[in-house]
Amino acid sequence: MKKRNPKQCKHEAWKRRYSMRLRRVANAPRYPRRKRKFRHANSSVLVAPAYFELMSANNGGSDSRIDDFFDFLNSLRSLSTTSVQIDMTGVRRMAVDATLLFKAELSRTAQAKGVTITAIPPRSVRTQQVLKQTGIDKLLNLRIEVLPDREDVVHWRIAEGPSHLVDHNTLDAIMADIEEVTGMAAHPVYQGIIESMGNCVEHAYKPHPEVKRPMPIDPGWWVFQQVKDNNLTVVVCDLGIGVSRALPLTLAEEPSLLKKLLHIARKARGEDNRALLAAMEYGRTSTKERQRGKGMRNAHAVVDDIGEGEFLAISNRGCYVYWRRPSPAEPRRRTVKLKHSINGTILRWNLPLQSGSTERSA
Amino acid sequence: MTANELVRVNVAKQFSKLPGARYIRLGPNSGELFRKQFLLEPLREGKTVIVELDGVRGYGSSFLEEAFGGAVRELNLDVEDALRRLKIETRIESWRLDVDEYIRTAKDNRNPAAA
Numbered sequence: 001m002k003k004r005n006p007k008q009c010k011h012e013a014w015k016r017r018y019s020m021r022l023r024r025v026a027n028a029p030r031y032p033r034r035k036r037k038f039r040h041a042n043s044s045v046l047v048a049p050a051y052f053e054l055m056s057a058n059n060g061g062s063d064s065r066i067d068d069f070f071d072f073l074n075s076l077r078s079l080s081t082t083s084v085q086i087d088m089t090g091v092r093r094m095a096v097d098a099t100l101l102f103k104a105e106l107s108r109t110a111q112a113k114g115v116t117i118t119a120i121p122p123r124s125v126r127t128q129q130v131l132k133q134t135g136i137d138k139l140l141n142l143r144i145e146v147l148p149d150r151e152d153v154v155h156w157r158i159a160e161g162p163s164h165l166v167d168h169n170t171l172d173a174i175m176a177d178i179e180e181v182t183g184m185a186a187h188p189v190y191q192g193i194i195e196s197m198g199n200c201v202e203h204a205y206k207p208h209p210e211v212k213r214p215m216p217i218d219p220g221w222w223v224f225q226q227v228k229d230n231n232l233t234v235v236v237c238d239l240g241i242g243v244s245r246a247l248p249l250t251l252a253e254e255p256s257l258l259k260k261l262l263h264i265a266r267k268a269r270g271e272d273n274r275a276l277l278a279a280m281e282y283g284r285t286s287t288k289e290r291q292r293g294k295g296m297r298n299a300h301a302v303v304d305d306i307g308e309g310e311f312l313a314i315s316n317r318g319c320y321v322y323w324r325r326p327s328p329a330e331p332r333r334r335t336v337k338l339k340h341s342i343n344g345t346i347l348r349w350n351l352p353l354q355s356g357s358t359e360r361s362a
Numbered sequence: 363m364t365a366n367e368l369v370r371v372n373v374a375k376q377f378s379k380l381p382g383a384r385y386i387r388l389g390p391n392s393g394e395l396f397r398k399q400f401l402l403e404p405l406r407e408g409k410t411v412i413v414e415l416d417g418v419r420g421y422g423s424s425f426l427e428e429a430f431g432g433a434v435r436e437l438n439l440d441v442e443d444a445l446r447r448l449k450i451e452t453r454i455e456s457w458r459l460d461v462d463e464y465i466r467t468a469k470d471n472r473n474p475a476a477a
Contacts, residue, residue, distance in 0.1 A: 166382050167389055167390075171419070186418060186419055187419070190419045191421060191422045194422040297423070305456070
């Protein structure tokens with residue numbers, strides 16, 4: 001027999017030990033305890049706040065309810081796990097714009113980050129109805145048996161579409177519902193919605209070096225409509241780069257115009273508010289030179305055509321409000337710097353159902 | 363075909379009750395598509411086009427501008443000629459005023475469709 005040197009013996013002994021260890025690991029029984037630990041490492045539990053609100057009554061952003069909502073939203077945005085369970089048990093009030101933003105963020109979390117979402121259903125029957133009516137129950141993988149029948153819930157309508165396409169067909173149900181409650185076959189809000197969608201598709205999802213978060217593709221914009229207390233509310237939302245980043249890109253070849261517009265808006269607080277005011281001014285003055293940038297002019301025209309109402313634009317931390325009371329009062333406008341960024345753009349119209357111009361109902 | 367021949371277009375019945383955005387690349391039923399389908403050929407042939415705007419859910423200004431202002435730009439029409447041969451029928455006065463404005467200011471604009 002051939003004599004082996006000590007080094008060779010040592011190596012063979014190590015190989016035997018190592019292969020035995022590999023076999024042991026491969027054949028090891030999978031204990032439930034180990035499974036639980038694995039699942040826990042890749043999942044999170046988020047507790048939703050009682051109130052879903054973007055702004056307090058004075059349009060500011062200092063209320064603790066709003067802080068709670070954005071803390072929750074930020075936790076959802078920064079998830080690093082592959083699954084999440086959202087505890088909706090205590091949710092009591094869902095404002096329409098905050099609900100839309102929540103739906104948009106859920107959608108992005110599921111589609112762009114691939115996170116599996118589950119939820120514990122809310123105790124409030126109204127909240128259950130809102131989730132069902134808005135389709136959020138499907139995003140949360142919740143089975144809600146209750147059928148929406150409350151007057152303040154059944155008139156919520158949703159439309160959504162891909163970030164690269166203005167899909168007007170999705171607006172058919174919304175416009176039919178508006179016709180039912182207003183009696184107006186052609187409603188001024190249509191121009192606001194369709195122009196907002198056009199702006200979103202053209203500008204909201206442009207690549208920007210400061211924005212690293214994954215962008216939603218389909219859906220990439222969301223529309224909610226609600227009838228409540230004799231008021232029509234329509235909200236359009238995207239999760240894009242925001243006006244303060246999109247406007248310089250849109251006017252990249254006209255830096256002097258951009259400078260002029262920002263100079264006009266220089267007194268507003270915050271970069272986002274200055275950009276919003278500049279965008280409004282761009283829409284207002286563009287008739288002299290060009291037809292682009294009219295989206296914001298259309299947004300104001302919705303209120304002007306009705307004769308009263310409110311138009312609100314939120315972009316990241318900026319908030320612009322334009323409102324008009326019945327004539328002869330002049331329209332008024334103001335900006336508010338928000339404490340939290342919505343990471344996108346929301347346009348909202350609040351319009352009275354019985355009022356103003358009858359021209360469009362012709 | 364004579365220069366006085368009339369062509370009538372009803373947007374809601376022949377095109378869509380839900381007019382879309384400005385450009386074809388942004389989605390269906392755009393102002394650019396409407397211009398190409400219904401306005402360019404008769405205008406090129408010297409006809410008068412009567413466009414019935416009523417019956418739709420509404421119009422974004424981008425749609426109207428690209429359809430009517432775009433036709434003036436693309437065919438390089440004289441503004442007075444365009445106003446004479448592009449006739450609007452609607453009960454909503456602001457739509458008629460908007461279209462008039464877009465025709466009058468069409469030549470002031472650079473053609474953004476090149477984007």
